[in-house]
Amino acid sequence: DTGVSQNPRHKITKRGQNVTFRCDPISEHNRLYWYRQTLGQGPEFLTYFQNEAQLEKSRLLSDRFSAERPKGSFSTLEIQRTEQGDSAMYLCASSVMQGPPSSYEQYFGPGTRLTVT
Amino acid sequence: AQSVTQPDIHITVSEGASLELRCNYSYGATPYLFWYVQSPGQGLQLLLKYFSGDTLVQGIKGFEAEFKRSQSSFNLRKPSVHWSDAAEYFCAVARNNDMRFGAGTRLTVKP
Numbered sequence: 001d002t003g004v005s006q007n008p009r010h011k012i013t014k015r016g017q018n019v020t021f022r023c024d025p026i027s028e029h030n031r032l033y034w035y036r037q038t039l040g041q042g043p044e045f046l047t048y049f050q051n052e053a054q055l056e057k058s059r060l061l062s063d064r065f066s067a068e069r070p071k072g073s074f075s076t077l078e079i080q081r082t083e084q085g086d087s088a089m090y091l092c093a094s095s096v097m098q099g100p101p102s103s104y105e106q107y108f109g110p111g112t113r114l115t116v117t
Numbered sequence: 118a119q120s121v122t123q124p125d126i127h128i129t130v131s132e133g134a135s136l137e138l139r140c141n142y143s144y145g146a147t148p149y150l151f152w153y154v155q156s157p158g159q160g161l162q163l164l165l166k167y168f169s170g171d172t173l174v175q176g177i178k179g180f181e182a183e184f185k186r187s188q189s190s191f192n193l194r195k196p197s198v199h200w201s202d203a204a205e206y207f208c209a210v211a212r213n214n215d216m217r218f219g220a221g222t223r224l225t226v227k228p
Contacts, residue, residue: 004160006160040126040220040221041220041221042121042207042209042217042218042219042220042221043161043207043218044218045216045217056214091160091161093160093161100149100211100212101149101166101168101211104149104151104211104216105151105163105166106163106216107163108153108160108161108162109160110158110159110160111158111159111160113158
């Protein structure tokens with residue numbers, strides 16, 4: 001079990017550029033979540049997938065954000081036309097698809113820290 | 118509104134001393150409860166969880182937490198803190214496809 005992995009670990013970009021992050025969940029986990037975490041705060045939910053279906057999106061996920069999980073395995077999170085306010089740690093988590101409460105037991109990756117200059 | 122509160126932003130304890138981190142929640146029904154730990158620059162690691170049953174739950178690294186329904190609390194405890202416990206600790210609650218995290222408590226351990 002290699003755990004949840006995320007790439008890249010750090011990304012520095014200029015305002016207005018597009019960025020894409022990748023998350024590889026634990027292999028037997030069907031659910032995949034994206035969170036955003038800013039300094040001094042806990043993670044804030046962005047979106048989640050069950051297999052390849054995106055089932056829920058937070059109001060935090062503006063039109064510039066898009067997430068995919070095309071084959072139900074890895075997922076990508078793309079931010080278009082980045083803004084300085086997008087600077088944050090982006091965390092990915094995965095869980096099993098069983099009913100609650102097991103599906104709430106989420107395992108997190110190390111995160112991708114985005115800095116927009 | 119549903120919320121999770123960690124009243125202490127920062128706590129400092131001496132190595133070997135006991136620790137208690139507070140977590141209070143406001144939810145329509147008793148949610149599922151979690152504590153996570155985050156070391157600098159890292160993701161979150163699950164310490165322990167409460168789903169039902171015995172209100173005192175044991176976790177990894179010698180941590181335990183007690184669920185008190187009457188106080189809507191789920192406080193994290195450790196009898197003797199080690200320097201390696203210095204980190205950020207997050208309480209989380211989940212119910213009805215909604216999972217929320219507290220703002221965290223940063224733990225500093227003095228030698």
